[in-house]
Amino acid sequence: MQIQARGYILVETVVAMAVLSVSMVTIHNALGQASLAHAQARDMTQARFLLDQKMGEYTLKPALDEGENSGEFGPELSRFHWKVTVSKIVMPDAPPAAPNLLGLVGQQPLTPPVTFLGKIVVKVAWTTGGRPFEERLETLLAPSHLQETPPNAAPAST
Numbered sequence: 172m173q174i175q176a177r178g179y180i181l182v183e184t185v186v187a188m189a190v191l192s193v194s195m196v197t198i199h200n201a202l203g204q205a206s207l208a209h210a211q212a213r214d215m216t217q218a219r220f221l222l223d224q225k226m227g228e229y230t231l232k233p234a235l236d237e238g239e240n241s242g243e244f245g246p247e248l249s250r251f252h253w254k255v256t257v258s259k260i261v262m263p264d265a266p267p268a269a270p271n272l273l274g275l276v277g278q279q280p281l282t283p284p285v286t287f288l289g290k291i292v293v294k295v296a297w298t299t300g301g302r303p304f305e306e307r308l309e310t311l312l313a314p315s316h317l318q319e320t321p322p323n324a325a326p327a328s329t
Contacts, residue, residue: 222295222306229293234318240254258290258292260311262287288312289316290309291309293307294307
């Protein structure tokens with residue numbers, strides 16, 4: 172009878188160890204995924220702050236040239252790279268008999284008419300866990316923010 176009791180205890184121990192092993196592997200994988208998700212969330216938050224910083228630098232400049240510029244944020248943020256593109260968006264001509272959609276009576280058209288808008292696109296790229304990520308921010312500017320380039324000249328880089 173003692174032999175059967177020892178055998179039964181041995182089976183219980185082996186089953187308990189198998190369940191414990193499976194549980195430990197599952198917990199280990201879950202902690203690894205949680206750590207990766209935390210790193211990605213931290214990097215996304217950092218990228219949004221860096222986007223706002225770079226966009227602020229460009230929108231506060233009194234005049235911008237069309238073109239592209241890129242770089243890094245410094246040694247402590249060397250994983251993050253930025254790229255800024257400044258371009259013009261040509262406005263389409265208004266139809267000759269445009270309806271008065273705003274209901275403004277007797278309003279004169281804008282003088283001089285707006286023929287283009289400025290567009291700034293800021294991108295921040297980085298890698299986390301060997302995977303590339305990128306965040307992007309865009310805005311439009313009044314024509315007065317862009318420097319006029321002669322019609323035959325190529326856009327200059329800033």
